[in-house]
Amino acid sequence: MHGPGSRNKLSPSHARYYPDDGLLDTLGRAICAVDCLPRKELHEAWEMATRIRTWLAGDTVVRVVDLCAGYGLLAQVLLLQGNDPHTTALAVDVRPAKNSVLVHAAVVAAFPNIAGRVTFERARLEDVTLGTGDVIVSAHACGALSDTVLSRAAALGARVALMPCCHRTRRRADLVGLADPAAVIDEERTMWLIERGYDVFVDAIPANVSAKNRLLLGRPRS
Numbered sequence: 001m002h003g004p005g006s007r008n009k010l011s012p013s014h015a016r017y018y019p020d021d022g023l024l025d026t027l028g029r030a031i032c033a034v035d036c037l038p039r040k041e042l043h044e045a046w047e048m049a050t051r052i053r054t055w056l057a058g059d060t061v062v063r064v065v066d067l068c069a070g071y072g073l074l075a076q077v078l079l080l081q082g083n084d085p086h087t088t089a090l091a092v093d094v095r096p097a098k099n100s101v102l103v104h105a106a107v108v109a110a111f112p113n114i115a116g117r118v119t120f121e122r123a124r125l126e127d128v129t130l131g132t133g134d135v136i137v138s139a140h141a142c143g144a145l146s147d148t149v150l151s152r153a154a155a156l157g158a159r160v161a162l163m164p165c166c167h168r169t170r171r172r173a174d175l176v177g178l179a180d181p182a183a184v185i186d187e188e189r190t191m192w193l194i195e196r197g198y199d200v201f202v203d204a205i206p207a208n209v210s211a212k213n214r215l216l217l218g219r220p221r222s
């Protein structure tokens, strides 16, 4: 097992990496016990949630909606890092990760305060019902899915936190030869949100957790 960006799955023997009583280590040990989640996914969710929570400080959060959720761990970590027991979460994926139920059960066993607060929906992000007050989050919604996440949020004027991946650079002659074409695409996404009345803060999770680490945080201007 290498660092926090390792794709190797966490197994019970890796609990030694999470020895303390804090939230991350308690969560880490719970996930090691179920022996199925790549280490990277735990740390991506943790780092992204930490930045979203800082950005949201002081906001009311009734519901978090995690689109293209996979295991739905981002939604769950956002509840764990929040201090409002009334906040709920919806994790949406057209093909939820195989062991998402197992992972959720382990998280609830370690943190009973989130029992009953997370709903999983097998659905396309295009079809799910969203609300203006939702905080819409999405980690590594591939390519154009990231744009659909932004479109769905902007149509409602909802807050949105997006960490894109798999940027579509093909058929973009203007990006040829650029050192970081993905940055240009994310700048375009930022401008797209600004034109629709958003304030956008661009952040990043540590590059040793994910190379696709840019985080766009959009909030409608009041």
Ligand SMILES: C[S@@+](CC[C@H](N)C(=O)[O-])C[C@H]1O[C@@H](n2cnc3c(N)ncnc32)[C@H](O)[C@@H]1O
Residues within 6 Å of the ligand: 041, 044, 067, 068, 069, 070, 071, 092, 093, 094, 095, 096, 097, 123, 124, 125, 126, 138, 139, 140, 141, 142, 145
């Ligand atoms: C790269 S994974 C990211 C999973 C998770 N957010 C993470 O960071 O580990 C992309 C996910 O998007 C889901 N997906 C693909 N098309 C979708 C759609 N139209 N609506 C909802 N989920 C979709 C896939 O099933 C997959 O779980």
